[in-house]
Amino acid sequence: MHVVIINGSPRVKEFSNTDKILGKFTEGLTENGTTFEQYEVSDRKQWDAIRTAYNTNKNILMAIPLYVENIPGLLLEFLETLAPKNDGTQLSFILQGGFAEGSQLRCGEAYLEILAGELGCEYGGTLAKGDNFSIRFFGEQTRERVTSPYKEMGREFASQGNFKSEACRKFTGPETFPLKIRILVGTMFATVARKSFKKIAAGLGCTKSLKYRPYK
Ligand SMILES: Cc1cc2nc3c(=O)[nH]c(=O)nc-3n(C[C@H](O)[C@H](O)[C@H](O)COP(=O)(O)O)c2cc1C
Numbered sequence: 001m002h003v004v005i006i007n008g009s010p011r012v013k014e015f016s017n018t019d020k021i022l023g024k025f026t027e028g029l030t031e032n033g034t035t036f037e038q039y040e041v042s043d044r045k046q047w048d049a050i051r052t053a054y055n056t057n058k059n060i061l062m063a064i065p066l067y068v069e070n071i072p073g074l075l076l077e078f079l080e081t082l083a084p085k086n087d088g089t090q091l092s093f094i095l096q097g098g099f100a101e102g103s104q105l106r107c108g109e110a111y112l113e114i115l116a117g118e119l120g121c122e123y124g125g126t127l128a129k130g131d132n133f134s135i136r137f138f139g140e141q142t143r144e145r146v147t148s149p150y151k152e153m154g155r156e157f158a159s160q161g162n163f164k165s166e167a168c169r170k171f172t173g174p175e176t177f178p179l180k181i182r183i184l185v186g187t188m189f190a191t192v193a194r195k196s197f198k199k200i201a202a203g204l205g206c207t208k209s210l211k212y213r214p215y216k
Contacts, residue, residue, distance in 0.1 A: 001158065003029065004057045005038040006050055008064040008075035012042050017135040018063045021096060024147040025063075028154025041078050054082060058089045060121070061157075062112075066097030066130075070108050084120030091116040092124030092163055098133035102172040105130060125163030127153055128172045137200060 005026070009016040019040070026036055039050040054060055064071050093112045095105050105128040116123035135146055149171070156167050177185065198210060 001034045001059060001161070002057065003034065003036040003059045003061050003157075004053045005036050006054070006060065006062045007038065007040045007042070008062050008072060008078075009040075010042050010067075010072045010074040011065075013040050015136050016040070016042065016065075017132050018065050018094075018096060020135045020143060020147050021094065021132065021150050022063055024150040025094065025154040025157075028151035028156075029158050031155060032158055034158040041075050047078060047081070050078070051081065055085070058087070059092075059124075060089060061092045061094065061124075063094040064096070064108070064112075065132075066095065066105060066108050069104075070111055079115070079119075082119060084118065086120035089121045090124040090162065091119060091121035092157070093126040094163075095126050095128045096132045097130045100131035100173065101177055102128060102130070102175040105172070124161075125168065127157075127163045127168050131173070 005022060007013070007016060007018050007022060009018040011017075013019050022038060026038070029036060037053060039046050039053065041047075041050070062075075064075065067073070093109075095108050095112065097105055097108075109126045109128050112126050113123050132146070135143055138146065153163075153168065153171055156165060157163065160168075176182075194210065201210060
């Protein structure tokens with residue numbers, strides 16, 4: 001099997017969480033001889049090559065970060081340049097986001113199923129998982145821990161040919177957190193996480209308070 005993988009993040013490869021996820025996913029994918037080629041929508045110079053790969057291959061996998069509850073605008077702009085295929089091509093998706101509950105990803109997932117049909121492709125399912133906000137900020141060890149479960153999903157895709165198995169469904173984790181956890185997470189965001197966001201903001205050169213609201 002040969003898979004064309006399209007990273008739909010608007011972030012350049014170096015800074016893209018999706019790219020780090022794909023790194024692990026493709027380790028599992030290729031273990032038993034499956035091959036792949038990967039493209040980045042963030043690099044407009046690749047758009048012609050992505051279109052050619054999309055048009056000439058039958059197994060396409062789009063890996064997409066959730067941006068404001070759905071797919072990033074740059075990816076949408078690229079998708080508008082594709083013509084429907086209607087030749088038995090399978091289109092599958094990895095959908096990942098920052099918030100951890102599965103329910104956050106369901107709107108995007110429903111959209112992707114419709115999208116596959118609009119592009120004249122068979123829907124190969126969506127591997128949906130959140131809790132990925134900070135992958136690019138993590139050190140090597142934590143990044144390895146957070147992304148390594150995707151290796152097993154790469155194996156699963158290679159063996160099943162799609163993301164429709166029970167293992168893929170379970171991979172999402174809890175649909176919503178129990179009330180106790182929600183209260184705990186809320187408290188953490190207001191305290192410890194705020195500190196860590198401050199540190200990240202300072203690292204990015206931000207000199208204003210996180211409460212600064214210039215457009216209010
Ligand atoms: C502008 C923007 C909007 C986002 N919107 C959401 C969202 O609605 N839900 C969510 O769970 N994560 C959201 N995220 C988090 C990203 O999905 C998450 O950080 C993802 O891992 C980014 O992948 P990338 O680095 O490959 O672009 C958003 C991030 C950005 C920058």
